[in-house]
Amino acid sequence: MxxxxxxxxxxxxxxxxxxxxxxxxxxxxxxxxxxxxAYRRAGDKTLPWGYIIRRTLVWFFPFNKxxxxxxxxSICSILFHIGLILVPVLLFAHIQLWQSGVGxxxxxxxxxxxxWLTISTIVFALALFIGRSFSRxxxxxxxxxxxxxxxxxxxxxxxxxxxxxMSVGASTYQVTMLIHILxxxxxxxxxxxxxIAHCILLPFSQFVSCxxxxxxxxxxxxxxxxxxxxxxxx
Numbered sequence: 704m705x706x707x708x709x710x711x712x713x714x715x716x717x718x719x720x721x722x723x724x725x726x727x728x729x730x731x732x733x734x735x736x737x738x739x740x741a742y743r744r745a746g747d748k749t750l751p752w753g754y755i756i757r758r759t760l761v762w763f764f765p766f767n768k769x770x771x772x773x774x775x776x777s778i779c780s781i782l783f784h785i786g787l788i789l790v791p792v793l794l795f796a797h798i799q800l801w802q803s804g805v806g807x808x809x810x811x812x813x814x815x816x817x818x819w820l821t822i823s824t825i826v827f828a829l830a831l832f833i834g835r836s837f838s839r840x841x842x843x844x845x846x847x848x849x850x851x852x853x854x855x856x857x858x859x860x861x862x863x864x865x866x867x868x869m870s871v872g873a874s875t876y877q878v879t880m881l882i883h884i885l886x887x888x889x890x891x892x893x894x895x896x897x898x899i900a901h902c903i904l905l906p907f908s909q910f911v912s913c914x915x916x917x918x919x920x921x922x923x924x925x926x927x928x929x930x931x932x933x934x935x936x937x
Contacts, residue, residue, distance in 0.1 A: 704877040711884040712800070719888035726895025779830045786824030787856060790817060791887070796867070821864050828853045828860075852899060858886035 742750075791797060795811035802808040812820070832853040862883035866876060894900055 704874070704881070708877060708881055708884070711881060711888070715888055716884070719891040723891040723894050727900060730895060730900055776831070776834050779827045779834065783824055783827035783831060786820040786827070786860075790820050790824060790860070793817070794863075818864070818868065821860050825857055825860050825864070828857045852897070855886065855890060855893075859883050859890070862886065 789812065793810070793812040794817050795814065798808050798811050811817075835853075862879045865871065866880050866883060871879065890899075
């Protein structure tokens with residue numbers, strides 16, 4: 704089991720992390736290229752930077768949208784995403800791995816805060832899964848992966864909490880830690896190929912959207928020609 708843990712912590716971690724970074728970089732470059740093509744063909748090349756920044760901040764902090772539509776689901780989603788991002792990045796044990804591997808580190812969350820965020824992330828993930836399962840609107844719009852993702856994202860949080868806070872036997876600890884590492888690495892590999900990539904690429908989405916919808920100057924004429932309405936009175 705020690706050999707499996709060393710392999711999972713070492714070569715397999717580097718491979719899965721590399722796949723994630725290259726996959727996200729590919730998406731980013733394709734989006735930026737598409738935005739550049741849209742900008743090059745646009746008739747109006749003036750970009751509303753103030754609007755783009757405001758829209759990005761709204762999506763980062765969507766509190767003004769919480770009370771519209773489904774407030775309970777929205778609050779659970781916001782709090783789930785906060786823990787989902789902060790715990791893996793700011794957990795002391797994870798930072799130690801980075802420091803021992805590549806020699807870099809950053810401030811960590813206090814352990815009580817990290818534990819509270821871990822538990823809240825687990826609770827909110829279950830709430831999202833239950834809400835999606837029993838909401839008629841969510842069920843209609845959801846695909847199979849939308850149900851599986853919260854459960855998969857739960858796995859490293861549950862196993863990590865068990866390893867960090869519960870007294871278990873040595874063999875149970877090793878098995879649980881292996882599941883913790885492998886589930887996180889599976890998320891790394893899947894992330895660039897699913898809609899969860901929006902967690903990483905969100906700052907660029909509003910820029911790409913604003914640029915992509917700036918139609919070329921001759922769009923009206925092209926649409927009228929296609930509809931055989933060229934020259935028709937408005």
